[in-house]
């Protein structure tokens with residue numbers, strides 16, 4: 277089962293005079309839904325970027341399944357180990373729902389037809405089927421777009437899903453559906469899910485809640 281471990285992580289933006297993250301220690305395990313909460317500007321997105329391999333910590337160690345990221349090819353880590361979901365969905369606007377999901381698989385070398393079939397299965401499991409498969413993101417509702425975005429992360433095969441305010445643009449009903457999907461992925465398919473959020477419902481539904489304050493982190497649930 278996937279395990280993402282952060283040890284003594286410090287981070288300071290170039291040119292800044294103080295650390296945004298200070299001595300962060302945490303372990304995120306597969307099978308669990310984790311929420312990271314904290315006031316605006318406390319460092320939540322910065323921490324997510326570091327876990328996503330988009331930025332390197334100034335100090336400290338990150339490991340995935342016991343492998344130090346410093347010894348890994350970061351492109352490979354980003355491609356195979358972690359995938360991201362964003363508040364603004366960030367689908368490719370000129371690709372259909374199905375293409376948004378099958379494209380990352382083709383990119384990884386899976387033949388086109390196989391990628392399409394797998395994409396259909398994944399989207400079907402998320403309630404996107406029929407003519408919705410061939411619609412462009414602009415012709416889908418926000419909730420549907422976010423489900424396609426989740427489908428895209430699943431298609432990458434990565435077992436760690438990082439989500440930045442995934443319900444931030446959704447109404448209550450769609451938010452609940454997205455939370456249910458993420459919860460099921462963690463509990464039934466062993467994904468390790470880490471969600472940065474202001475949404476207290478996500479925190480309530482999560483197995484663990486981590487609070488960042490002034491750059492430090494503590495587990496409060």
Ligand SMILES: Nc1ncnc2c1ncn2[C@@H]1O[C@H](COP(=O)(O)OP(=O)(O)OP(=O)(O)O)[C@@H](O)[C@H]1O
Nearest residue numbers: 289290292296314315316317318319320321322323
């Ligand atoms: N590129 C940057 N250069 C310098 N400082 C930055 C940069 N990006 C963010 N910061 C600062 O780092 C701190 C943490 O920012 P971060 O975006 O991680 O906070 P956050 O907890 O995600 O906030 P929010 O909830 O408002 O999204 C803030 O003080 C912010 O101003």
